Amino acid sequence: MKAIGNNEIKLIAMDFDGTLTRHKSKLDDVCRRVLDELARRYDLLIVGASSCEWIFDQTDGYPVDIIGYYGMRFSSVKDGKFTVKRECFAPIDTQSVIRRVNSLRAELGFTSYAGETVRFYTTGIISFPVLGTKATEEERLWFDPDRTKRRDVYGAVRDAFRDYTVFIGGESSFDLVPRPYNKLHALNDYIETKKIEHSQVVYFGDAYGEGENDEHIYKSDIRFICVNDAGEFPELAKKLL
Ligand SMILES: [Mg+2]
CATH class of the missing domain: 3.40.50.1000 (HAD superfamily/HAD-like)
Structure with missing residues (x-):
């Protein structure tokens, strides 16, 4: 630089x-x-x-x-x-996304969650909330404050979603952003x-x-x-x- x-x-x-x-x-x-x-x-x-x-x-x-x-x-x-x-905006294949998220949950041990397994946004961005869409704010804040839990499994999530750029987002989720954005x-x-x-x-x-x-x-x-x-x-x- x-x-x-x-x-x-x-x-x-x-x-x-x-x-x-x-x-x-x-x-x-x-x-x-x-x-x-x-x-x-x-x-x-x-x-x-x-x-x-x-x-x-x-x-x-x-x-x-x-x-x-x-x-x-x-x-x-x-x-x-x-x-x-x-x-x-980008289109979403919701069934494919849900299938891949649930398979990751099984592989990584994130099988216990509240509410929905995935959150879809109109832009085409997807959130994979590890604790589910209905987890309380307290649960979300306690889960992974230094992001190490998500860093440890980042590679697995990235590999399951090669059609997206995977970000460690919010307090306890991964954000999947459609390529090329x-x-x-x-x-x-x-x-x-x-x-x-x-x-x-x-x-x-x-x-x-x-x-x-x-x-x-x-x-x-x-x-x-x-x-x-x-x-x-x-x-x-x-x-x-
Ligand atoms: Mg920032």
């Missing part, structure tokens, strides 16, 4: 959860002020794994372009008004329309390990700044001011 001067940067792209805020929290005032300062020099873009609407809400309506759903939805804000600009794919789309090169982008992310949602960008030639705790973002970002 080549070091670049701040005057060559055009776009600051940022993950949301774990990077700008702690999980499910609102954007705080310190972070908001840093974003305001960055916005005076650069274009800003949030690239999240959850929905653009949730992210927009968590920012209390910050005027920034958002890529959501692992790169399957694009939104922007104009005159304070949130607009979905583009949505991608992922954050890097979406970021490439975005910068192509803006005529921005990889070398003019800086990305901040916290989830750059195997199976995590910033991994594709981390492994690309885009300059990646690792945020290991959301509280670090303001200090790290000030180096670009």
Whole structure:
């Protein structure tokens, strides 16, 4: 990765959860002020794994372009008004997915679950909630806080779903995103329309390990700044001011 001067940067792209805020929290005032300062020099873009609407809400309506759903939805804000600009959809073979998830449950010992075995979303994204769709929040939070249980079996889930990119998502699930969508794919789309090169982008992310949602960008030639705790973002970002 080549070091670049701040005057060559055009776009600051940022993950949301774990990077700008702690999980499910609102954007705080310190972070908001840093974003305001960055916005005076650069274009800003949030690239999240959850929905653009949730992210927009968590920012209390910050005027920034958002890529959501692992790169399957694009939104922007104009005159304070949130607009979905583009949505991608992919078909789902529900029977094949349920069969493969249940076979993984048997193989990996995840046979006890509450509610449904799989959750389907209209985009074509699928969630494999290890504890089932009706597990309580407490159960989900206790299951795998450091993600090691899911990291241990990540290879088996990935191999069963080669037609998807498998992410370790949420508190206790795997998110299956139809190929070719992922954050890097979406970021490439975005910068192509803006005529921005990889070398003019800086990305901040916290989830750059195997199976995590910033991994594709981390492994690309885009300059990646690792945020290991959301509280670090303001200090790290000030180096670009
Ligand atoms: Mg994150």
